[in-house]
Amino acid sequence: QSVLTQPPSVSAAPGQKVTISCSGSSSNIGNNYVSWYQQLPGTAPKLLVYDNNKRPSGIPDRFSGSKSGTSATLGITGLQTGDEADYYCGTWDSSLSAVVFGGGTELTVL
Amino acid sequence: DVQLVESGGGVVRPGGSLRLSCAASGFTFDDSAMNWVRQAPGKGLEWVSAINWNGDSTGYADSVKGRFSISRDNAKKSLYLQMNSLRAEDTALYHCARSGPLDDFDIWGQGTMVTVSS
Numbered sequence: 001q002s003v004l005t006q007p008p009s010v011s012a013a014p015g016q017k018v019t020i021s022c023s024g025s026s027s028n029i030g031n032n033y034v035s036w037y038q039q040l041p042g043t044a045p046k047l048l049v050y051d052n053n054k055r056p057s058g059i060p061d062r063f064s065g066s067k068s069g070t071s072a073t074l075g076i077t078g079l080q081t082g083d084e085a086d087y088y089c090g091t092w093d094s095s096l097s098a099v100v101f102g103g104g105t106e107l108t109v110l
Numbered sequence: 111d112v113q114l115v116e117s118g119g120g121v122v123r124p125g126g127s128l129r130l131s132c133a134a135s136g137f138t139f140d141d142s143a144m145n146w147v148r149q150a151p152g153k154g155l156e157w158v159s160a161i162n163w164n165g166d167s168t169g170y171a172d173s174v175k176g177r178f179s180i181s182r183d184n185a186k187k188s189l190y191l192q193m194n195s196l197r198a199e200d201t202a203l204y205h206c207a208r209s210g211p212l213d214d215f216d217i218w219g220q221g222t223m224v225t226v227s228s
Contacts, residue, residue, distance in 0.1 A: 002154060032213060033212040033213055033214070035210075035212070035213070035214035035215070037155070037215070043220075044205060044218040044219060044220050044221060045147075045155065045205070045207075045215070045218050046218065047210065047214055047215060047216045047218075050210055050211075050212055050214040050216070051212045051214075056216060086154075088154060088155050090155070090157075090213075090214070090215075091213060092213040096172070097169065098157060098169070098171055098172070099145075099157035099160075099213060100157070101154060101155040101156065101157065102154070103154045104154040104155070
């Protein structure tokens with residue numbers, strides 16, 4: 001059981017928009033920074049969003065992050081088949097003194 | 111190119127030990143905090159351990175505390191994970207990852223597989 005809760009799967013058609021939620025508590029998301037990772041099949045995770053809503057250099061603006069209270073959301077617009085991957089949220093948990101991740105969400109682009 | 115390359119994985123019996131290594135290149139290793147993050151087969155990400163830039167501060171997940179030890183050699187641009195008293199549940203792909211400024215991980219290696227089985 002992961003500390004952060006994500007839906008196991010989401011799907012949408014090419015060109016559409018999808019959102020992935022990440023729910024936590026005051027000891028993690030509520031008082032710390034959230035990051036998001038994309039893991040394409042058979043590859044290492046890749047940082048998509050850090051500091052709740054900032055994108056590293058090279059990440060297209062189709063990917064966006066937001067945070068409100070103890071929840072965070074990753075948005076992906078203009079879906080492409082190449083976006084099919086597992087997506088993870090992560091943050092520091094002050095009670096556990098550990099980085100925690102969500103269980104991951106599998107995105108299918110139909 | 112910025113790169114992290116892990117090595118040292120393999121098959122080990124329960125109760126055994128293994129030492130993982132991670133070689134860094136393409137960035138200033140001795141300015142960077144580093145981590146180990148693992149992923150059991152078909153499962154999600156689990157943070158394992160972290161070490162600060164000079165090695166005098168470390169942290170561990172409860173699941174490995176007292177059994178695993180993280181260290182680094184800045185002269186060799188290398189990160190290590192000594193794993194003792196291994197259990198079946200430690201079976202996973204172990205990635206090393208660089209800490210970004212805000213508890214994120216901005217560079218990842220491809221990982222080295224550890225299998226604990228009798």
